[in-house]
C-alpha cells in the first residue's frame with residue numbers, strides 16, 4: 001500500500017486523462033510542473049509537485065485535476081458488507097494528516113467557478129465531428145438523511161462492527177493494515193480550523209468497479225464514507241452545492257480518494273465557440289507533429305480548426321493554414337480563431353486538389369472524416385487514398401504528416417501506405433525537368449501501375465514512412481493517431 005503524499009515533501013495530485021493520452025500527459029506534467037514521482041495508470045496520472053494555480057491549469061492534455069488524499073493499491077473488501085464498510089472507512093481515514101494536508105492544498109488551488117470555461121460545453125456527443133463522448137455519468141451519494149440519525153444508528157452499527165470485526169479479522173489482516181480505532185484517531189479541535197470555521201459543506205462521489213463493484217453498491221460505500229467524514233471532521237453534507245467534493249474510486253487495482261480542483265474539465269478551452277475534435281486529442285496531434293519555428297503547417301480538413309488552434313497556442317512562431325470544403329466549417333473555424341486572437345489563414349478547398357505548390361508544406365495535421373456523419377465503406381477508403389496522395393504531394397521532403405483515423409480505418413490506411421497505393425510518382429521524361437508552376441496545383445503524377453511514363457525517364461517516388469501509432473479514445477469511438485515522415489526514393493527507369 002502506498003500513499004504518494006507520505007513519500008514526498010511536495011503535495012500529491014492526480015489527473016484524469018483520455019485513454020491513450022496518459023503518456024503525453026505525463027510528459028507534459030514533468031515538463032511544465034517539474035513533477036516528481038510521476039506514475040501512469042489507465043486514464044490517470046499521479047504526481048507530486050509544488051504547483052501554482054496558473055501552471056496547474058495551463059495543462060493541455062488533462063481532463064480534471066485532483067489533490068490526492070489517499071492512494072492504496074489492491075484493496076479487496078471482505079464479503080461481509082459491514083466489515084467492508086468498516087475497512088473502507090478505516091483505510092480512507094487512517095491517516096488524518098493526509099486529509100489535512102490535502103484540504104490545505106485544495107483551499108489554495110481550487111477554482112470554484114469558471115464562467116468563461118463553463119459557457120461552452122465541449123465534446124458533447126451531438127457536437128463532436130465523430131459523434132464522440134457520450135455524457136459521463138457521475139454517481140452522487142445520498143447520505144444526508146443518514147446524518148440526522150447517525151447517533152442512533154452508530155450504536156447499532158458499533159455492535160455490528162464489533163461482531164463483524166472478530167469474524168473478518170483474518171481477511172482484514174491479508175491487507176496488512178493495522179487496526180485503527182477511529183475514536184483514538186480523532187484529530188485535535190484545531191486540525192481543520194479554517195475549514196471548520198467555514199462550516200464546510202461536502203458530498204461524496206463514489207465509483208466502484210471490478211470484484212468490489214460486484215458485491216458493493218457505490219452509493220452505499222459513498223454513504224458510509226460520508227458519515228465517517230462527518231463524524232471525524234464535523235463537515236456538513238450538501239448534495240446540491242457542496243463547497244468540497246470528495247471523490248473516491250475503487251476497482252481491483254486501486255482505491256483513491258481526492259478533491260477535485262475545478263468543477264469543469266481543464267480540456268475546455270476559453271476560445272472555443274464552435275467545438276470540434278476533443279482539444280486534448282487535438283493537442284496530442286500537435287505535439288506529435290513537433291512544429292518547429294518558421295514551419296508551414298497545414299490542416300487540409302480543418303473543420304472548426306481545433307488542431308491548428310491547439311498548435312498555435314503552444315508554438316506561435318510558425319505559419320498556419322486551414323482548408324475545408326465546407327463553408328460552414330470554415331466559418332466555425334473563423335469564429336474560434338477570432339476568439340483565440342491567433343493567426344491562421346483559411347481557404348475553401350478540397351483535399352483532393354489543394355491550391356498549393358508541391359513540396360511547399362512542412363507539417364500536415366489532419367483529422368480524417370469518419371463516424372456517423374461522414375459515412376464508411378469503400379467510398380471513404382477511396383477518398384482517403386486520394387486525399388493521402390494529395391497530402392503527400394504538397395508535403396516537403398522529410399515533412400511530417402499526422403493523421404487521426406478511426407480504429408477500423410487504421411489498418412487499411414497502414415496497408416495502403418505500405419503497399420504504395422497512395423505514393424506519388426513524379427516522372428521527368430528524358431530528364432527534362434517538369435515545370436510545376438505550369439501545372440494546375442499538381443506535379444505530374446502517375447498511378448502506381450502506370451510507371452513507365454517515358455522512353456527514357458527518371459522518376460522519384462514519394463512515400464510515407466510510419467513513425468508512431470497511438471491508440472486514443474474519442475469517447476464512444478476508438479481511433480488512432482498515425483505519424484509519418486515523407487521520404488523520397490530516386491531511380492532512373494528505362495523502358
Ligand SMILES: C[S@@+](CC[C@H](N)C(=O)[O-])C[C@H]1O[C@@H](n2cnc3c(N)ncnc32)[C@H](O)[C@@H]1O
Pocket residue numbers: 129130275276277300301302303304305306307323324325326329349350351352367368369370
Ligand atoms: C472530422 S472533421 C474535422 C474536424 C476538425 N478536426 C475539428 O476539430 O473541427 C472532417 C472535416 O473534413 C471536411 N471535409 C470532408 N471532405 C473534404 C474534402 N474533400 N476536402 C476538404 N475537407 C473535407 C469536413 O467538412 C469536416 O470539416
